[in-house]
Amino acid sequence: MSDFGDALGTAVEGGLFAKAIDDRTRDEHLEDGHFAEGACLNCGTELIGSHCHSCGQKAHLHRTIGAFMHDLLHGALHFEGKTWKTLPKLALKPGELTRRYIEGERARFVSPMALFLFTVFLMFAVFQVVGLTAPTNIMTDASIANTFGEIEERMASDRDDIRIRLSETSAELAELTEERSTASEAELAGLEDDIASAEEERAELEDELATTERNLAEFHDLRERDIVKVNTSVTDIKTDIAFIDKVIEKWNSNPGLMLYKLQANGYKFSWLLIPISIPFVWLLFLWKPGYRAYDHAIFVTYSIAFMSLFFIVLSLLIKAGAPGWIRATLFTFVPPIHIYKQLRGAYSLSRFSAFWRLAVLLIFINIVAILFLNLLLVIGAF
Incomplete structure (x- = not known):
């Protein structure tokens, strides 16, 4: 992705996160080390009460390192009372949480966008820690075919080397045999030893040559069979649509880098899941x-x-070596049950209404995922 796309994703995410922090900061309690102002330091309005009645800024501001750390923990990480009221509701009674927030109970719970930004950031951070990242050593079909060719060339080169050595050994053996016919009794014993060594070396080389030629023939057959698969790769696909062909070209040249960009863009542009999903729920x-x-x-x-x-929990279970059946069971049942409970509570639905909407929504979720992935591919083309 280009610097422009990277900056756009970071700016949108950062702006939303900063807004969440700013909104939260207004509700903090006073601590020691504050200004002793009589007028609002933001707009100059005379102060009445704990907040400026004109712009909403707090009447007393902190200016200590302790207050800064307080802002960091409470604003960025949401370590506050609202978190412990929101998370249990989100996990166990998501429909009630959604309905109460919609109906106006905003100060009691962490806002959806602040929670979304923080959880997405935490999820990708945990993925990095546990090693769930995009692989970088992926080979394309074209590179596999090229590797096959290089291996076959090396095997053929080894075969040719053995043939040369065998030819040299045979020539040497012929010379020794010819010398034996004219050698004296004193030279004959040494010649017999040399001839025996040469014959043994020639026999070994003949065996090695036979094995190499057999392996080369088998590898050639294997390569020919795999070439059928290689030729069906995306390398030869042309759509005549510029950005799609550009994505295909980038994938073929460096698939590992493309996967890394998809993961990075998935984090930066995760907020796109919200506007994509809203029409389907509507x-x-x-x-x-x-x-x-x-x-x-x-x-x-x-x-x-x-x-x-939920994906954070799953990734930690994978890192901890939890049995596969536990992870599979959680992945199969937790998401649909949670969505069902949220649908039923948020929209005051009957069991049947919530169930059929859940079934349709599970289909919609796959469509949303495909649309989001395609958007990431488009973004990665520029």
């Missing part, structure tokens, strides 16, 4: 009045935040 309630796009946005954002936390 379709589920097209004929049901009383629900707005805002409600669906809150539903989607809290849901993705939970899934990020």
Whole structure:
């Protein structure tokens, strides 16, 4: 991805995260080491109460390193009372959390966007720690075919070397045999030893040559069979659509780098999952009045935040060596159960209404994932 795309992703994410921190900072408690101002330091309005009634800034501001660390922990990491009220609700009663936030209980819970940004950041950080990163040593079909060719060339070169050595040994043996016919009795004993050594070396070389030629023939057959697969790779695909062909070209040249960019872009542009998902949730309630796009946005954002936390737990289980059946069971049942509970509580649905919407939404989730992946590929082309 270009510097422009990289900067765009970082700027949007950073702006949203900064907004979440700024909103949170307004509700902090006072500590020692604050200004003793009589007017708002932000807009100059005379202060009445704990906050400026004109711009909303706190009346008393901190200016100590302790206060800075307080801001860091509370603002960036959300170590505060709201977190411990939000996370249990998000895990066990996601529908109630969503509905209460929509209905106006904002100060009690961490906002969906702040929670989303933090959980996505934490998820990718944990992935890095546990080693769940994109591989960088991937070979394309074209590079595999090239490697096969190099191996076959080396084997043929070894065969030719053995043939040369065998020819030299045979020539040497012929010379020794000719010398034996004219050698004296004193020379004959030494010649017989040399002839025996030459014959033994020739026999070994003949065996080695036979083995090498057999291996070369078998490898050639294997290569010919694999060439059928190689020729069906994306290398030969041309769509005549500039950015798609550019993606294919980048993939063929360095797939490991492309996978790394996909992972990096997935983190930077993860917020795109929200606007992509909202229309699909809206379709589920097209004929049901009383629900707005805002409600669906809150539903989607809290849901993705939970899934990020869930993937963190799964990655830690993988790192800890948990049995595969435990991970498979959690992956199979936890996401649909959570979505079902969130649907039912957030939209006040009956069991049947929540169940069929869950079934449709699981299909929509796959569509959203494909659209998001394609967007990342498009972004990676520039």
